[in-house]
Amino acid sequence: MIMLGFDFKSEESVKSVLNSEYGFHSIKTEKIDSYVNRNYLVHCQTRSKEQEKVIVKIVDENGNCVFNNFELQHAFMLHLSENGFECSKPFRNHSGDTYVRHKSGNSTSYFQVLSFVPGQSLNSVKLSSEDFLKISYGCGEKLGNLHKISQRLEFDFDTDTHYEWLPQNALNAMEKLSSVQDEKMVREIKDFMASYETNFLPSLKYLRTGFNHGDFSDTNIILKKIDGKWEFGGIIDFDDCHYGYLVGDLGVAIAYLLTKAVAIGCDISPVAAAVIRGYQAVNPLTAVEKRVLFDAVTSRLCISYIFGCFLASCDPDNSEFIFLQSKHVPRVLEELKRIGRDRIIQYIL
Incomplete structure (x- = not known):
């Protein structure tokens, strides 16, 4: 209309x-x-x-x-x-x-x-490390369930494959790398994106596809209190939903849950493990998906930071909101570099 x-x-x-x-x-x-x-x-x-x-x-x-x-x-x-x-x-x-x-x-x-989905966004809720680990497992479980339910969705459409936030298009963000002023971050991003180009992109034809939420992040995850304890209450904001790679959607969820972990002072290793195990309990990953999950996570963190810097330069008055999540990306990438790909894969086995 x-x-x-x-x-x-x-x-x-x-x-x-x-x-x-x-x-x-x-x-x-x-x-x-x-x-x-x-x-x-x-x-x-x-x-x-x-x-x-x-x-x-x-x-x-x-x-x-x-x-x-x-x-x-x-x-x-x-x-x-x-x-x-x-x-x-x-x-x-x-x-x-x-x-x-x-x-x-x-x-x-x-x-x-x-x-309106009642509750509070995960981003705004203060949680202990113990409670956050339980929430993280639940988020992985719910995303796996979302992917399983969406297999029964019949919808005829044409996906705009040029959308810059799609996992397979992450390299396009490098055009805006000049927006990042921190030279150390520029080097880190280049290293992670080189790994993504070597490992993730050649594997695309072997990855499962389905309907993705596209932004299963702490700002869109709603928590509700049941008997005094926070639990998963729902998901909002389907602006980025599309038909694409399921492991990319999981990578998005892990990436932003790790930024929340850093924000509350929680070790990111058990958080990553909790999300992965929750997802695996409902929708087990394939061997190829396990191998490229690390790059799905790190590439999302990289483009989130690049676009955060770019958008903040365009709209400085809104920079605090724009950097709500991405301000924690440098610390998360530093920790992931220390942990390494092999240890992340061990969480899945």
């Missing part, structure tokens, strides 16, 4: 679209930090007259919407939800669509309303 007359850029416009297109009456609107999108937490009265929280996500096609994958995002969320996996899911508007599209000249924006 294409809309005219709304710019999607003001809170009043958000309220108007919610009311006219979804039948939701906004009570309170709060802006949420985001890398590129415009996100809002809205307390509203729905069509059923119940009060609940929803997430409004507005994406500009010339910004972060490089996939144009809204149909896949929404089909993926609904499929997971219908199979008992807790995640955000889209609301349909009066026309039965899961988003509203607005065109203005050469610019296109997408307005989505998603369910």
Whole structure:
């Protein structure tokens, strides 16, 4: 559905679209930090007259919407939800669509309303090392379950294989390496990316594929408290979902859980082992996936740091949020270099 007359850029416009297109009456609107999108937490009265929280996500096609994958995002969320996996899911508007599209000249924006997943992001929760290890195992287990459930998803689409965050495209980030000012980090990144080029890329044809979340990270993992203990509560933000390499998705999850480990002063070795064992318990890795997992992790850390530096240079006022995760990458890479590929592989055997 294409809309005219709304710019999607003001809170009043958000309220108007919610009311006219979804039948939701906004009570309170709060802006949420985001890398590129415009996100809002809205307390509203729905069509059923119940009060609940929803997430409004507005994406500009010339910004972060490089996939144009809204149909896949929404089909993926609904499929997971219908199979008992807790995640955000889209609301349909009066026309039965899961988003509203607005065109203005050469610019296109997408307005989505998603369910609110109650709890707190893993990134914001203070945990002991012991509790974090349990959460890490649970995250690995849940990601393995997500991959198994997604095998039953039938969806016909064309994947944009040029998307820079896809595991097979990690080398493209090296074009922005000049954004990294720390010379030691530049050398480390070059070394890790050379290993990735030697080990990961030649193995692509042997890797399993399936639907990936794409950003199974501590900012998108939601925890909930049950009997006073934090447990996995769901996953949000399907912007980067795609059909691709499963071990790449696992590499993303491990990479960001290791940055969280460093942030709370937890040894990264047992964290890596916990995530891997949790995943293996549900969806065992193949021999080739075991061999390239180290590079899936390190390449994601490298491009996360490169893009963090690049985006911060473009938007210095938002640099603190941009570096929320990537500021810990140098320490994680240093530790992974010390641990080495062979020890990581031992965790899988």
